[in-house]
Amino acid sequence: MVFKKIMDWVDARLPITEMIKSQATEYATPKNLNYWWNFGSLALFTLIIMILTGLFLAMHYKPDANQAFDVVEHIMRDVNYGWLLRYLHANGATFFFIMIYVHILRGMYYGSYRAPREILWWIGIVIFFMMMGTAFMGYVLPWGQMSYWGAAVITNLMSAIPVIGEDLVVWIWGGFAVGDPTLNRFFALHFLLPFVIFGAVFVHLWALHAVHSNNPEGVDPDFSKDSIPFHPYYTIKDLYGMGVFLIFYCAFVFFVPNFFLEPDNYIPANPMQTPAHIVPEWYFLPFYAILRSIDFLGSFSKLAGVLAMVGSIAILFILPFLDRSPVRSFRYRPLSRQLFWIFVIDCFVLGWVGYNPADATRFDGALPLILVGRTGTAIYFGYFVMLWVITAFDIEKSKPMPKSL
Amino acid sequence: MAAIAHSHTHSAPPVLDQPDENKRDFLILATGAVGAAGVAGAAWPFVQSWSPSADVLSQATTEVDVSNLAKGQMITVPWQGKPVFILRRTDDQIAAAKKGDAETLPDPAKDAERVQNPEILVVLALCSHLGCVPQPIGTGNFGGFLCPCHGSHYDTSGRIRQGPAPKNLPVPFYTFKADNVLVIGKATG
Numbered sequence: 001m002v003f004k005k006i007m008d009w010v011d012a013r014l015p016i017t018e019m020i021k022s023q024a025t026e027y028a029t030p031k032n033l034n035y036w037w038n039f040g041s042l043a044l045f046t047l048i049i050m051i052l053t054g055l056f057l058a059m060h061y062k063p064d065a066n067q068a069f070d071v072v073e074h075i076m077r078d079v080n081y082g083w084l085l086r087y088l089h090a091n092g093a094t095f096f097f098i099m100i101y102v103h104i105l106r107g108m109y110y111g112s113y114r115a116p117r118e119i120l121w122w123i124g125i126v127i128f129f130m131m132m133g134t135a136f137m138g139y140v141l142p143w144g145q146m147s148y149w150g151a152a153v154i155t156n157l158m159s160a161i162p163v164i165g166e167d168l169v170v171w172i173w174g175g176f177a178v179g180d181p182t183l184n185r186f187f188a189l190h191f192l193l194p195f196v197i198f199g200a201v202f203v204h205l206w207a208l209h210a211v212h213s214n215n216p217e218g219v220d221p222d223f224s225k226d227s228i229p230f231h232p233y234y235t236i237k238d239l240y241g242m243g244v245f246l247i248f249y250c251a252f253v254f255f256v257p258n259f260f261l262e263p264d265n266y267i268p269a270n271p272m273q274t275p276a277h278i279v280p281e282w283y284f285l286p287f288y289a290i291l292r293s294i295d296f297l298g299s300f301s302k303l304a305g306v307l308a309m310v311g312s313i314a315i316l317f318i319l320p321f322l323d324r325s326p327v328r329s330f331r332y333r334p335l336s337r338q339l340f341w342i343f344v345i346d347c348f349v350l351g352w353v354g355y356n357p358a359d360a361t362r363f364d365g366a367l368p369l370i371l372v373g374r375t376g377t378a379i380y381f382g383y384f385v386m387l388w389v390i391t392a393f394d395i396e397k398s399k400p401m402p403k404s405l
Numbered sequence: 406m407a408a409i410a411h412s413h414t415h416s417a418p419p420v421l422d423q424p425d426e427n428k429r430d431f432l433i434l435a436t437g438a439v440g441a442a443g444v445a446g447a448a449w450p451f452v453q454s455w456s457p458s459a460d461v462l463s464q465a466t467t468e469v470d471v472s473n474l475a476k477g478q479m480i481t482v483p484w485q486g487k488p489v490f491i492l493r494r495t496d497d498q499i500a501a502a503k504k505g506d507a508e509t510l511p512d513p514a515k516d517a518e519r520v521q522n523p524e525i526l527v528v529l530a531l532c533s534h535l536g537c538v539p540q541p542i543g544t545g546n547f548g549g550f551l552c553p554c555h556g557s558h559y560d561t562s563g564r565i566r567q568g569p570a571p572k573n574l575p576v577p578f579y580t581f582k583a584d585n586v587l588v589i590g591k592a593t594g
Contacts, residue, residue: 156536174457181457181461276553292569
């Protein structure tokens with residue numbers, strides 16, 4: 001066998017075969033992972049799609065305030081398959097966030113953040129932050145009205161920082177308003193960050209392989225009988241998941257490519273006029289609602305709103321320590337499970353509030369949405385407080401767990 | 406550590422296979438400090454490259470002729486890439502602004518401090534909340550400007566009256582070159 005001889009030669013110098021065996025094909029995986037465990041590999045798959053389509057879009061794009069809007073239309077109309085690359089990329093962002101949100105919620109439900117997986121969890125949150133930054137800067141690049149005013153609002157969040165805020169914003173803009181220098185540096189960073197994320201994903205996997213996957217039961221598997229090799233069991237399951245994902249993804253790309261895009265972003269950026277109703281991309285809506293809900297603290301509202309918004313994600317860092325239950329999986333934690341579903345519904349409600357104008361009301365003005373937003377924000381943070389309360393003071397009586405898988 | 410201190414105080418010959426840890430710690434810290442200072446110095450040009458460049462700084466002033474502006478009419482002019490509202494206020498609008506002087510304001514300011522000519526209101530049209538451009542005069546409560554993004558209401562003097570914005574619409578530096586010609590901004594450099 002020539003191949004075997006070549007591989008022996010290589011393995012003596014770089015143990016590729018051993019690496020593939022221990023970390024991929026024969027990597028020990030709990031035998032009971034359900035479909036919620038597909039979303040990690042799906043997220044990686046989406047990241048690869050984003051990097052590939054983004055790379056080829058970058059070959060046609062020009063980060064110039066006078067050309068950016070037109071060049072996107074040039075990509076759409078003139079570049080061969082440019083429309084496909086752009087729609088794959090724009091809708092890819094949507095699906096990337098769907099994958100990540102399911103992935104995070106799966107971790108929250110099955111207690112994947114609990115010891116010994118804290119560092120694995122933290123790396124994931126860092127990746128999520130970088131992903132939000134990348135998505136935000138990418139949305140600026142088409143230089144439409146939503147791009148421009150989204151960039152204006154988000155960069156202005158920095159001005160809430162005491163003392164240095166105002167100067168910091170000018171520094172980020174490279175001018176006195178969002179403009180050409182801002183667009184140019186956002187393009188550079190939007191190109192760079194995905195590769196940083198890609199690297200962080202490998203650290204994430206490294207941390208995962210050090211402690212192995214959690215599983216729906218939340219009990220540590222006995223690796224002599226409860227685990228199966230990753231290949232072929234999970235390779236085939238992941239491939240199946242990718243097939244299902246591609247059906248939905250392609251349905252949007254080919255049939256409703258503008259479903260998630262805002263019509264106003266097909267109006268060229270105009271620094272002199274803000275659209276009547278600006279909304280961020282759907283995946284930022286709950287956080288946007290949290291930002292807007294803090295409006296009752298007078299001159300502290302702005303800083304408090306920004307802190308609440310950042311805190312709504314940063315609080316995930318301490319989640320491993322807030323949850324004091326002896327049981328990981330919410331399958332055996334009836335109270336936690338109820339809190340979890342309230343939290344999930346609350347995220348959708350906040351998203352809906354964020355989608356509506358700030359001063360919108362329902363029931364003929366009887367219900368200002370700002371009240372819904374404040375309640376939703378309280379419930380959002382309440383989840384983390386309540387989870388701590390019911391586990392730290394033994395209020396929750398968990399159900400008996402299986403001894404093994 | 407104790408053993409080393411001991412050897413020094415009694416001026417006994419130092420034990421050769423025990424490195425002088427105080428000296429080594431000092432060297433590591435000193436080298437690290439010099440290295441960190443060097444890295445910070447080298448990073449400075451990169452950080453500064455993000456600050457506004459010379460051509461951006463040079464766009465400092467905008468000259469506007471307001472003679473064609475009727476009472477109650479408002480125009481938006483660009484200054485340093487930012488929108489500036491110029492409104493020729495009606496008597497009602499001036500009266501409303503004066504009335505606001507007596508109210509409790511989130512960012513207290515008298516109307517007289519915010520205008521050079523009571524008829525001409527000049528404000529930077531960037532909401533102090535998150536930098537959106539408020540909508541024209543008459544859209545908000547108090548007869549002034551409404552910021553559509555997060556619902557901040559400014560009065561006819563551009564003062565914040567309601568909503569999440571912490572501050573009034575800023576009044577940019579401007580001078581009247583002639584009765585009806587104003588220059589916004591200060592020439593720099």
